[in-house]
Amino acid sequence: MMQQFVDREYEIKALRRAFESERAELIVVYGRRRVGKTALILKSVEGFRHLYFLADERSEGENLAEFRKKVAELLGDDVIARSDLDWVELFRLLGERGKGVVVIDELPYLVEGNPAFPSLLQKAWDLHLQNSRVKLVLVGSSIGIMERLLGHKSPLYGRRTMQLDVKPLRYWHVGEFLQGYSPEDWLRVYGVTDGIPAYLRQFDERLSFWENVERLFLQKESPLYTEAEFLLRQEFREPARYFSILKAIAFGKTSFGEIVNFTGFDRGTVSRYLDNLARIRAITKVHPAFEPEKRRNARYEFADNYFRFWFRFVYPNRERIERELYGEVIEDVKVNFDHYMGRVFETAAADFLWRKFAFERGGRWWSRGEEIDFVGLKKGKAYFFEVKWSKLTYHGAREVLRSLERKARYVRTGTKEMLFGLIARGVEGRKKLEERGFLVFELDDLFAL
Ligand SMILES: Nc1ncnc2c1ncn2[C@@H]1O[C@H](COP(=O)(O)OP(=O)(O)O)[C@@H](O)[C@H]1O
Ligand SMILES: [Mg+2]
Numbered sequence: 001m002m003q004q005f006v007d008r009e010y011e012i013k014a015l016r017r018a019f020e021s022e023r024a025e026l027i028v029v030y031g032r033r034r035v036g037k038t039a040l041i042l043k044s045v046e047g048f049r050h051l052y053f054l055a056d057e058r059s060e061g062e063n064l065a066e067f068r069k070k071v072a073e074l075l076g077d078d079v080i081a082r083s084d085l086d087w088v089e090l091f092r093l094l095g096e097r098g099k100g101v102v103v104i105d106e107l108p109y110l111v112e113g114n115p116a117f118p119s120l121l122q123k124a125w126d127l128h129l130q131n132s133r134v135k136l137v138l139v140g141s142s143i144g145i146m147e148r149l150l151g152h153k154s155p156l157y158g159r160r161t162m163q164l165d166v167k168p169l170r171y172w173h174v175g176e177f178l179q180g181y182s183p184e185d186w187l188r189v190y191g192v193t194d195g196i197p198a199y200l201r202q203f204d205e206r207l208s209f210w211e212n213v214e215r216l217f218l219q220k221e222s223p224l225y226t227e228a229e230f231l232l233r234q235e236f237r238e239p240a241r242y243f244s245i246l247k248a249i250a251f252g253k254t255s256f257g258e259i260v261n262f263t264g265f266d267r268g269t270v271s272r273y274l275d276n277l278a279r280i281r282a283i284t285k286v287h288p289a290f291e292p293e294k295r296r297n298a299r300y301e302f303a304d305n306y307f308r309f310w311f312r313f314v315y316p317n318r319e320r321i322e323r324e325l326y327g328e329v330i331e332d333v334k335v336n337f338d339h340y341m342g343r344v345f346e347t348a349a350a351d352f353l354w355r356k357f358a359f360e361r362g363g364r365w366w367s368r369g370e371e372i373d374f375v376g377l378k379k380g381k382a383y384f385f386e387v388k389w390s391k392l393t394y395h396g397a398r399e400v401l402r403s404l405e406r407k408a409r410y411v412r413t414g415t416k417e418m419l420f421g422l423i424a425r426g427v428e429g430r431k432k433l434e435e436r437g438f439l440v441f442e443l444d445d446l447f448a449l
Helices: 009-020 037-044 060-075 078-082 087-097 107-113 117-129 143-150 171-177 183-193 209-217 223-235 240-250 256-263 267-279 305-322 326-357 394-408 430-435
Strands: 025-030 050-054 100-105 134-140 162-165 283-286 299-302 361-367 370-378 381-392 418-427 439-442
Touching (some): 009 037, 025 143, 037 050, 037 100, 060 087, 100 107, 107 134, 183 209, 183 326, 240 305, 256 267, 326 370, 326 381, 430 439
Parallel strands (some): 025 134, 025 162, 050 100, 381 418
Antiparallel strands (some): 370 381
């Protein structure tokens, strides 16, 4: 089952529709490294006449020579491969003779090698491609560069006909990679890899969850031990301060003021660095639902669980990992892991609730020291949920619900019709609670949609 291609139905359909159109297309595909962009494109071009070119850090001349070969292959013309045609001239030939899909993968390497590359593309598009039937697909991992390519100041701005932001898979897809695991382990896996297919594939279901975590994250040779740093270095030249800020967030310093205090950087710096981290999708800025959007009540959170786990457990243990004190490291992770999973479970539960109820508005709510894991509004009814990564007794559950009912009065949903619910790893006496009108979901329900 490991070789199976998982999901991406929506993205494949959208791409194929564009490949079938009668006009030229300029499609921009981006998303973090390892999220599955290349696999998605290769899957989508199946059955279409296409050229796939993967740029790399070699010189521009070498990349160009490689591209010439690909164009020669597509057009069935050997002379092109031995020619000295430049980029724009090659695109002219493609526009004149080629219909089909032209994929340039890892475009940022070309832009790094030649800052004028976007202008070349613009020229090629305006002169030779826009009236052809070529589908030009530009793919890239460096979100910084890809967004600059799409921004107002870029020559390509306004010319694209489609853009696709490839996101990690959702928590419910984890099971397709690890069919032998239990729902509990699926969620734990999601808690360390997020929905990044490349990481999910590295899990070996013949090994336990903890054996995999040790092997993949917590040893010097582990592939995911160095990956986070690699990803950040790809985006930022000077990542040191970014590390401090992400560490602050990993240790629960999630408001602007707390991050300033923890890092000791001045406010302007923190503000700028947070913006950059949000831009590359390492973090997201969230506001409480049903409250006015003020910086004072904003929180900064990890955008994906791989970074969340890495900064919480790998980064602070690096010294020990380097000294091969693996026993101590795994102990530290195990002792704190359930607490860590609380947050992961809340985000998965929110995903589950959105999918199940299709609320009009919703999200986590907090104000003045009070907090509710999820509040949603639909058809004039407000839904309140607490999420617990634990197995609750009947009385424990009643306690949680009573406190939820008390807090719910502070939330300005604009309706008096209220429903209360609970999502926990397990709940004793679920039936009885449901008979009393509470909504109750357990871990298995999250995977049964
Ligand atoms: N939808 C998917 N289902 C299963 N495996 C996938 C999927 N998408 C990607 N992969 C695997 O994950 C790895 C990384 O994907 P890749 O497409 O190279 O990422 P990117 O191009 O975004 O860096 C590859 O081994 C690929 O086969
Ligand atoms: Mg790729």
